Amino acid sequence: MNFIKFFILNGLLLFFMSCGGEKDPAKMFSLQLKKNGKSYIATDTIRPFVKNKKELAVEDLTFTLAGQELQSVDEGWVLNAEKLGVQKLTAHFLSDGKPLEVSRDIKILAPASPQLYTYTIINEFPHDITSFTQGLEFYRDTLYESTGSGGGAKSYVRKINYKTGEVLQQVNLEPQYFGEGITLLNDRLYQLTWQHNVGFIYDASSLERLDKFQYGKSREGWGMCNDGKHLYKSDGTERIWLLNPETLTEEDHIQIVTNKSIFNKANELEYVNGKIYANVWQKESMMIIDAKSGAIEGVVNLGGLREKVAQHPKLDVLNGIAYHPERKTFFITGKNWDKLFEITLQKKE
Known part of the structure; x- marks a missing residue:
């Protein structure tokens, strides 16, 4: 028996020496x-x-x-x-x-510090005070909104007449899902959920659910936007992921960076002319990120908007960015806000 054990042990030793006994030259x-x-x-x-x-x-x-x-x-x-x-x-x-x-x-x-911006309010429109807003985007002059299930309300996707606040159409998510950001491309609406590692695809006109997709390397579902070719997805980390809209695979990513550090608080996203406008999580501000390099080129101070809405116990943070390409203005709201603000941006002198 001892001879057999000796033979086996020596055989294993010779095997491992032949496979990996020689050091990896690169480790030198x-x-x-x-x-x-x-x-x-x-x-x-x-x-x-x-x-x-x-x-x-x-x-x-x-x-x-x-x-x-x-x-x-x-x-x-x-x-x-x-x-x-x-x-x-x-x-x-x-x-x-x-x-x-x-x-x-x-x-x-980044090579330079971000440019500081302020804003001017152009219009105020009504907004559903019960909407726990997570995603906001215009598509063919119709405002689309997605919500999370904060405060006991349901998560849903809806189409809105932004001038009146009238809900034109709505689809609720199943109770287990916490809805997050949305984006619309090629007549499809893409919606994220927070921690269930799944997103949904809808027909943009009917809001009929067409399919679902799983997340790959990204951690969670936060915000979405698109540049006409790729979907961009934030996940609560320093990365913004680029997804193929057909396969929904995460093909690439950028990292959000200032001239001093790497940043990880991008939430709701909007793409405009090569820049990603990103709501800063839990802050009344918005970053302007170069979509190719990840450099934060500007920071918009949106302070003061929350004070202009109805103050109530369920009032929550600013969240929701939509750009209207014809009007060339941004629309901003928040979770459980009763107003939707149309604003323009100006560099701070």
Whole structure:
């Protein structure tokens, strides 16, 4: 019996040695940065190098950032980052004729602080005081709204005459779902739910439910918008996800970044001319985010609107952004607000 155990143990040892006994050559190297900083901006020139303790040869050295090859300038490499946030820097090289690579994460911040904006109220319209607003969007001059089930009310999607507040059509969600953001594209309405990892697809005209979809890498369902090609989805983290509207797969993401830090409070979303306007969760403000890089280029102070609505025990935070492309104005409301405000934005001097 002892001989058999000895034979088996030695056989297993030989097997593991043959599979993994030889060290991974890439582990002999590490990627370092001269004048190593805590963060960089998109146009910085960095000076990375490959370090190894055994002084092994490093040849044909190149670098990529998030898969894009960097340009060599003098003794450095220009980041030229298209996307901000935490990105992967990778060194590619040959050592002893073997192609190897080593990586590390670096943080890339926005090049400038956000521009401050204020607002002017153009109109005030009636809004259902019982609506716990989560999503708001215009589609062919009709205002669509989705709500969560706050305060014991049901979650629903509805079409509204924004001038009168009249409900034109409404579809309720099943009681277990907490409704979140919506967006409309190609005659379809897409709706998120908060923590059930599922979204719904409706016909934009009839509000007939056509299908549902599961979330992939994103954590929860918060806000939605679209640029005519992709859906954008916030999930309570620093990421805004880009979804294919046909497959609903999360094909890419951007990270929300200022010139000082990475930010994670984007809630309700609206896309306008290459920018994502995002309600800041639990705040009376709105971010203006570059949809390609993730840089927060502006912050709108929406303080004062909540004081203009009926004050009551169930009154909650500002939430709901809709842009009217013909009027070129924004419509803003909140959870259990009795008013819908039409505003324009101005840079603060």
